[in-house]
Amino acid sequence: MSVTDGISVVIPMLDEQDNVAPLLDELHSTMNEHFEKYELIIVDDGSSDSTYAQLQSSQDSLPDLPLRVLRHRDSFGQTAALATGLSVVQGHVVVTLDGDLQNDPADIPALVERLVESADVVCGWRRHRQEGPIRSIPSRLAAWVIGRLTGLDIHDVGCTLRAYRREIVADLDLWGEMHRFIPALCLAVGARVAEMEVRHRPRTQGATKYGRTGLRRLFRVIPDLVTLSVVSRYRGRPIRVYGWWGVGALVAAVLTAATAGFAGAETGIAVGLCLCLLYAGVVLIGIGAGAELSARAYAAATGARPGYVREEYRSAAWSRLWEPQPGEQTGRAGGTAGPEAS
Incomplete structure (x- = not known):
C-alpha cells in the first residue's frame, strides 16, 4: 500500500x-x-x-x-x-x-x-x-x-x-x-x-x-x-452461541430428571423444571438456527x-x-451530485 x-x-x-x-x-x-x-x-x-x-x-x-x-x-x-x-x-x-x-x-x-x-x-x-x-x-x-x-x-x-x-x-x-x-x-x-x-x-x-x-x-x-x-x-456464526446455550439447557434438563429420580424428589416440581429446561433448549437452538440463516442471507446481500x-x-x-474519466474504472462507485431521490 x-x-x-x-x-x-x-x-x-x-x-x-x-x-x-x-x-x-x-x-x-x-x-x-x-x-x-x-x-x-x-x-x-x-x-x-x-x-x-x-x-x-x-x-x-x-x-x-x-x-x-x-x-x-x-x-x-x-x-x-x-x-x-x-x-x-x-x-x-x-x-x-x-x-x-x-x-x-x-x-x-x-x-x-x-x-x-x-x-x-x-x-x-x-x-x-x-x-x-x-x-x-x-x-x-x-x-x-x-x-x-x-x-x-x-x-x-x-x-x-x-x-x-x-x-x-x-x-x-x-x-x-x-x-x-x-x-x-x-x-x-x-x-x-x-x-x-x-x-x-x-x-x-x-x-x-x-x-x-x-x-x-x-x-x-x-x-x-x-x-x-x-x-x-x-461473528458470522450465531448458532455457536445460541446453540451451546440450547444444548446446555437440554443437558440440564436430563441431569435434573436423573437427579430427581435418584433423590426421590417431588415429581411435579421435577417434571415442571425439566419441561421448562427442555423448552428453553429447543427455543434457543431454534433462535440460533434462525439467526444463522439471517447472517448468511445478509452476507450474500448487496449491503445497501x-x-x-x-x-x-x-x-x-x-x-x-x-470522479472517473471516460474509459476509466475505479474500485468504488461514486454517487450522483445533488439531491437524492426519496
Whole structure:
C-alpha cells in the first residue's frame, strides 16, 4: 500500500458552523504539505445551523480543496455519520477525526506513516486530555472493560482520530453507538491494531453535540458493548452461541430428571423444571438456527445502506481528482451530485 493511492479523511459534523472555516484551513494546509492525493469527506448529520452552507461556500476561499459533503436528512448520530462517510471512501488509507477542532490535523501524517509501516489500524491516544474527570474517567473504564471483553489493548477507545487501511474498515456494519468500538470490530476480523499518542485541544467554539457525560454516556453504550462481545467471538456464526446455550439447557434438563429420580424428589416440581429446561433448549437452538440463516442471507446481500443522505456537494477540485474519466474504472462507485431521490 502506498499513500500515493490516495487518502480519505472522514469527518462527522453536527451544528459546527463556527468550526468549519478553521478546520478546513488546517486540513488544507496539512494535507497539501504531506500528501499528493486526498479527499475530505464531511458528513453533515442534519445540522440546524449554517454548517452545510458554509461547507458549500468553502470553495470560494479554498478552490483547490477536494471536498465532498453528504448531508443527512436528520441527525442520526455519530455512528451513522461515520458509516455514511466510510461507505463512499476512495482512498486506500482512511483517516477519521472529529469536526470540533479538538483533534489536531497535524497528527495525521504520523498516524499514516505508522499505518503504512506496520499496522492495519492506528488509534489515537489522547494521553493529556483537555477535559475534566467526568469525561476522562468513564472513558478509561470503558477502555478497560472493552479490553477484557475483546482483547483490544489500547488506552483510549473514545478518540475519533484514527487511521485505517480501507479494506479493513470500509465495509464494516456499524449500528447503535458502535463508532467507539470500531478498533475492536477490526481486531475481530484479524486486523493489526496499534496506538500512538496524539494531541488533544480544548474546544474553543460551540458545545459538544454528540458527547455525553459521566454515567449517562457509559450506560448508553452498555447494550452495544454486550453485542460487541458476542459479535467479536461468534461473528458470522450465531448458532455457536445460541446453540451451546440450547444444548446446555437440554443437558440440564436430563441431569435434573436423573437427579430427581435418584433423590426421590417431588415429581411435579421435577417434571415442571425439566419441561421448562427442555423448552428453553429447543427455543434457543431454534433462535440460533434462525439467526444463522439471517447472517448468511445478509452476507450474500448487496449491503445497501439506509437512505440517510438528503443531498450531496462535490467541489470542483474533488471532481477532478476522484470522479472517473471516460474509459476509466475505479474500485468504488461514486454517487450522483445533488439531491437524492426519496
